[in-house]
Amino acid sequence: MSMASMNVIPAAVILLALQAGSAHALDEQEQRARIEFETKKGEYQIEHSELLFKDSELNAYLQEVTDRLFPDMKDKLHVRAIRDPNFNAFAVATGGVYFNTGTLLRLDDESQLASVLGHEGTHYTGDHMYRSVHAAKSASVITLIGGFAAAGFGIPPELVGLVGYSSMMGFSRGYEREADRGGFDRMSQAGYDLRGGALAFERLDRELTVRYIDRGPYFFASHPNVKERVTNLTEFGGESPSEGEKDTDRYLAVTLRARLDALAQIHRGGDGRTLVFLLEDEKLLKSLPPESRYYLAEGFRLRAEKAKRPGKDKRSAQEIEVQRASDAARAVQEYELTLEQAPEFAPTYEALAMSHYRSGDKSRALELFQRYVELNPDQKQTGYARQYIELLSKELTP
Amino acid sequence: MSKAGIRVFVLLAGMAFAIPAMAWKIVAEGQRYTHKASGYSIQYPADWRYEKYGDFSFATRDGPCLQRIYVDFRKHKKAFRALDKDATPEMMPQELAEKIVAEMEAAGSLQNMEVLSNEPTTLAGRPAFRVHVSFRTAVDAGSVRYEGIVVGTNSPQGIFLIGYSGSVFNYFARDVDTYDKTLATFAVAELKRAR
Numbered sequence: 001m002s003m004a005s006m007n008v009i010p011a012a013v014i015l016l017a018l019q020a021g022s023a024h025a026l027d028e029q030e031q032r033a034r035i036e037f038e039t040k041k042g043e044y045q046i047e048h049s050e051l052l053f054k055d056s057e058l059n060a061y062l063q064e065v066t067d068r069l070f071p072d073m074k075d076k077l078h079v080r081a082i083r084d085p086n087f088n089a090f091a092v093a094t095g096g097v098y099f100n101t102g103t104l105l106r107l108d109d110e111s112q113l114a115s116v117l118g119h120e121g122t123h124y125t126g127d128h129m130y131r132s133v134h135a136a137k138s139a140s141v142i143t144l145i146g147g148f149a150a151a152g153f154g155i156p157p158e159l160v161g162l163v164g165y166s167s168m169m170g171f172s173r174g175y176e177r178e179a180d181r182g183g184f185d186r187m188s189q190a191g192y193d194l195r196g197g198a199l200a201f202e203r204l205d206r207e208l209t210v211r212y213i214d215r216g217p218y219f220f221a222s223h224p225n226v227k228e229r230v231t232n233l234t235e236f237g238g239e240s241p242s243e244g245e246k247d248t249d250r251y252l253a254v255t256l257r258a259r260l261d262a263l264a265q266i267h268r269g270g271d272g273r274t275l276v277f278l279l280e281d282e283k284l285l286k287s288l289p290p291e292s293r294y295y296l297a298e299g300f301r302l303r304a305e306k307a308k309r310p311g312k313d314k315r316s317a318q319e320i321e322v323q324r325a326s327d328a329a330r331a332v333q334e335y336e337l338t339l340e341q342a343p344e345f346a347p348t349y350e351a352l353a354m355s356h357y358r359s360g361d362k363s364r365a366l367e368l369f370q371r372y373v374e375l376n377p378d379q380k381q382t383g384y385a386r387q388y389i390e391l392l393s394k395e396l397t398p
Numbered sequence: 399m400s401k402a403g404i405r406v407f408v409l410l411a412g413m414a415f416a417i418p419a420m421a422w423k424i425v426a427e428g429q430r431y432t433h434k435a436s437g438y439s440i441q442y443p444a445d446w447r448y449e450k451y452g453d454f455s456f457a458t459r460d461g462p463c464l465q466r467i468y469v470d471f472r473k474h475k476k477a478f479r480a481l482d483k484d485a486t487p488e489m490m491p492q493e494l495a496e497k498i499v500a501e502m503e504a505a506g507s508l509q510n511m512e513v514l515s516n517e518p519t520t521l522a523g524r525p526a527f528r529v530h531v532s533f534r535t536a537v538d539a540g541s542v543r544y545e546g547i548v549v550g551t552n553s554p555q556g557i558f559l560i561g562y563s564g565s566v567f568n569y570f571a572r573d574v575d576t577y578d579k580t581l582a583t584f585a586v587a588e589l590k591r592a593r
Contacts (some may be wrong), residue, residue, distance in 0.1 A: 270500065270503070308482070354492075354493075357490075380515075380517060383517045383518040384490075384491065384492035384495075384517075384518050384527075386518070387490070387491065387492070387518045387525055388490065388492075391490070391525070
């Protein structure tokens with residue numbers, strides 16, 4: 001899209017919004033009915049899309065934690081996992097709470113999960129969706145501006161209709177602080193470790209710095225918002241220090257499938273920087289099956305292949321080249337380590353074979369391609385490896 | 399959009415408006431199109447209209463936005479402009495396929511792009527890749543669903559990409575056999591020296 005057209009669209013959206021908003025002022029009942037109608041429409045779209053992560057055990061677990069935090073809201077708050085590798089969760093006006101698999105990947109235990117669920121649940125109990133729409137005077141303005149913002153940020157199309165009627169892109173600072181406070185109090189009443197929230201958002205803060213993200217597609221992906229969460233939660237924690245429950249083992253067991261799926265999605269998206277950031281944390285790596293180290297190796301490989309200076313990277317070209325070479329070497333080390341720890345995991349053999357092929361060690365590459373084909377019976381997946389084996393066999397035959 | 403992005407977009411989604419005015423020619427039965435600089439020749443389907451644009455040529459029956467078969471020849475230097483990467487004569491089909499997919503993703507103009515398959519094949523007797531993708535054009539370009547296939551191979555003179563894309567509605571499936579027959583006519587002459 002050209003810069004000119006980018007400038008024209010916001011103006012057009014605001015004009016449309018103002019026209020829609022001026023047509024008829026809704027009373028509270030009408031406005032609530034409208035919000036409910038739009039929200040149900042959006043939820044229907046989610047329900048009939050590929051976005052929901054279908055894992056009944058996980059969904060039951062998320063619901064159980066929510067019910068523990070909000071015992072007075074049982075049957076009103078309904079939590080579902082969404083298949084999305086980004087850090088996000090959002091609540092809607094009907095009591096639906098949607099939780100990304102990417103958020104589960106970035107949390108360590110149940111207390112951290114409770115901090116996010118507590119925050120989102122408070123948006124619902126605090127009636128923030130209605131109050132925000134009411135403050136904006138017109139639900140049309142919310143829908144149009146929310147929709148425009150979502151389209152600009154690359155939010156999945158199935159969620160665009162809900163942007164203006166959910167906590168997806170955040171509320172005013174006052175409501176967000178209220179949600180932080182409400183969530184914190186709920187955690188305290190439920191007996192969770194109160195440091196969970198601050199720890200989770202501190203890590204997210206570091207991730208956003210490493211990925212040079214200042215303003216992302218969701219509320220939690222925007223750096224200033226995350227910093228504010230850390231400040232609020234640290235401040236509340238200072239008022240009432242306590243050691244509560246974390247229930248790490250259960251959290252890690254129930255969320256394993258979702259966390260692996262999020263990791264595979266990040267890998268498919270070619271985001272080496274995020275893979276390295278997440279998996280260099282040995283605690284996360286240890287909570288996953290041994291073959292997951294493959295993704296760390298892939299993270300280094302991808303980061304090396306894409307090495308060039310992003311806008312906010314102040315390093316010199318020479319420093320970037322040093323980093324690239326170091327990443328390429330580290331990728332090989334991590335592949336080798338994965339082979340030791342998970343010798344039956346086929347993809348590592350193919351990746352390491354490619355690495356040796358590129359560096360000119362063709363006999364080692366041939367050996368690894370052959371092992372890859374032995375371990376992977378899928379003819380379609382091993383087609384390229386067979387192509388390499390044929391070529392290298394000819395080349396290396398005296 | 400960058401020039402490289404436009405090139406990917408034009409090739410896959412067939413947005414003819416990005417190309418200067420053309421004088422279409424009708425393909426005669428048995429007529430081969432030859433690109434002297436790279437040494438390739440191809441027989442586009444008879445009665446389709448064809449045109450060339452720089453190092454790529456393409457043919458369509460009903461219009462470039464509906465379906466098209468194209469040949470894109472790229473020298474190794476800056477072969478993947480959208481990625482700011484060169485190719486080398488040693489690159490294997492799998493590596494080329496990865497770069498082509500990355501280039502489509504980097505173009506940013508193809509929405510919901512999904513790789514349906516990526517497998518080895520041969521092209522003009524050379525080891526090659528075959529990538530099949532689906533995507534939509536952006537909302538302001540009609541959000542039209544397309545599928546595309548790119549078959550590519552490497553040579554001392556550069557990379558050859560023979561592609562086909564068509565609107566899922568009515569066109570893609572109908573003409574995919576014609577594309578496969580066209581692929582079989584593709585030939586590359588050995589040039590005396592790389593250009």
